[in-house]
Amino acid sequence: SQQGEEDPQALSIQEGENATMNCSYKTSINNLQWYRQNSGRGLVHLILIRSNEREKHSGRLRVTLDTSKKSSSLLITASRAADTASYFCATVASGGSYIPTFGRGTSLIVHP
Amino acid sequence: DAGVTQSPTHLIKTRGQQVTLRCSPISGHKSVSWYQQVLGQGPQFIFQYYEKEERGRGNFPDRFSARQFPNYSSELNVNALLLGDSALYLCASSLRQGASYEQYFGPGTRLTVT
Numbered sequence: 264s265q266q267g268e269e270d271p272q273a274l275s276i277q278e279g280e281n282a283t284m285n286c287s288y289k290t291s292i293n294n295l296q297w298y299r300q301n302s303g304r305g306l307v308h309l310i311l312i313r314s315n316e317r318e319k320h321s322g323r324l325r326v327t328l329d330t331s332k333k334s335s336s337l338l339i340t341a342s343r344a345a346d347t348a349s350y351f352c353a354t355v356a357s358g359g360s361y362i363p364t365f366g367r368g369t370s371l372i373v374h375p
Numbered sequence: 376d377a378g379v380t381q382s383p384t385h386l387i388k389t390r391g392q393q394v395t396l397r398c399s400p401i402s403g404h405k406s407v408s409w410y411q412q413v414l415g416q417g418p419q420f421i422f423q424y425y426e427k428e429e430r431g432r433g434n435f436p437d438r439f440s441a442r443q444f445p446n447y448s449s450e451l452n453v454n455a456l457l458l459g460d461s462a463l464y465l466c467a468s469s470l471r472q473g474a475s476y477e478q479y480f481g482p483g484t485r486l487t488v489t
Contacts, residue, residue: 294475305379305465305480306418313475351417361472362408362431365417 267295267335267352267366275372282339284369286352287332295328296353296363297337306351309337314357344375377401379468379481387487388456396451396484400468406430407449408478409441410465418465424449425472453486461488 270285286295294313298306310326312319312335319326325338339346349370353363380399388394400407406425410418423431424443438454447468453460463485467478 298480305482306467308477308479311475311477353417362420362423362433363478364420365410367415367417 267354267364269350269352269366269369271369272367273370273372275374276342277374278342278344280342280373282342282346282371282373284337284350284352284371286335286337286366288335288352288354289333290354291357292330293355293357295326295335296355297324297326297335298351298353298365300349300351300368301347309350339371342371342373344373347371347373379466379479381464381466381481381484383484384482385485385487387489389489390456390458392456393452393454394456394486396453396464396466396486398449398451398466398468398481400447400449400466401479404468404470404479405447406469406472406476407443407447408467408469409449409451410467411435412463412465412483414462421451423472430472456488458488461486 267286267288296311297309300306312328323340328335349368351365351368353365382397408423409421412418420433422441427443441451443449463483465483466481469476469478
């Protein structure tokens with residue numbers, strides 16, 4: 264079963280615009296991770312944010328976490344055509360399972 | 376340094392056959408996990424191995440099995456293939472088992488069952 268659910272399912276923007284994707288989840292988490300996947304190939308880890316953190320940055324990426332609302336967002340600033348990919352959030356539940364549970368993903372298309 | 380490698384890249388099998396997929400983790404990584412990704416969905420966890428022992432199993436039938444070798448490479452076996460087993464099979468390695476250890480994914484094996 265899917266723990267995290269991304270929203271929107273698909274997003275189409277122009278180069279230079281910002282892209283925001285949201286993830287909602289249901290149970291208490293140890294951490295939440297964001298991944299990128301190009302053309303149905305392997306996933307690339309982007310950012311891990313722990314349950315006691317509220318915001319993290321990595322280059323043009325900004326992730327926020329609101330544990331009271333059980334939600335996270337991924338912001339890509341000044342998007343590029345190369346950012347075109349599917350983006351997944353994955354939650355690791357608290358309690359020691361260590362297994363990340365992935366959502367269905369957001370498909371992002373950045374038009375040059 | 377080489378990343379996670381998987382073989383084969385693509386595979387076509389017939390219903391009822393058996394398949395073995397292989398994964399080599401990043402050097403020094405002792406944990407390997409397997410995921411199934413059906414088109415349009417996120418990856419679904421199948422197995423996790425750490426130090427050659429099974430440490431986690433997802434909601435998959437007993438037709439799915441795996442093992443980890445002394446060099447930490449891993450194999451995923453699927454018996455009695457069904458059409459619904461058609462998917463991208465992803466292997467991920469991490470340094471150790473644990474919630475905070477980043478997973479590095481391989482490029483996957485695309486399995487088509489006809």
